[in-house]
Amino acid sequence: MGSSPEEIAKHVKVYVAVFVGLLIGTMLTVGLYHVHFETFAVTVAVALLIATIKAFLVAAYFMHLISEKTAIYAILAFTVFFFASLMGLTLFAFGDIPRLTP
Numbered sequence: 001m002g003s004s005p006e007e008i009a010k011h012v013k014v015y016v017a018v019f020v021g022l023l024i025g026t027m028l029t030v031g032l033y034h035v036h037f038e039t040f041a042v043t044v045a046v047a048l049l050i051a052t053i054k055a056f057l058v059a060a061y062f063m064h065l066i067s068e069k070t071a072i073y074a075i076l077a078f079t080v081f082f083f084a085s086l087m088g089l090t091l092f093a094f095g096d097i098p099r100l101t102p
Contacts, residue, residue, distance in 0.1 A: 014061065015061065015062075018057050018061045018062070021053075021054075021057050022057055022058070025053060025054040026054075029047065029050050029051075032046060032047070032050070
């Protein structure tokens with residue numbers, strides 16, 4: 001079960017690269033806070049893009065999902081599908097809210 005020093009050094013390099021990527025993502029998030037985009041939708045889209053990339057890095061490397069079997073990916077895909085479906089239903093339900101007219 002012992003690992004060679006070369007193998008450990010390889011893993012350390014990967015973790016340091018992921019850490020640097022997360023730092024860059026955090027700096028981008030903080031830096032883009034001061035940038036005013038044309039619409040709120042663009043602001044949300046950019047923030048979600050950065051958050052998605054950071055979440056992928058954490059899940060893939062720190063939670064070791066990048067080296068797992070296909071069953072883990074299938075469960076993750078179902079989770080994403082049902083989450084997106086529930087968010088879509090929530091947004092769709094906004095059309096059912098009665099509007100008060102003066």
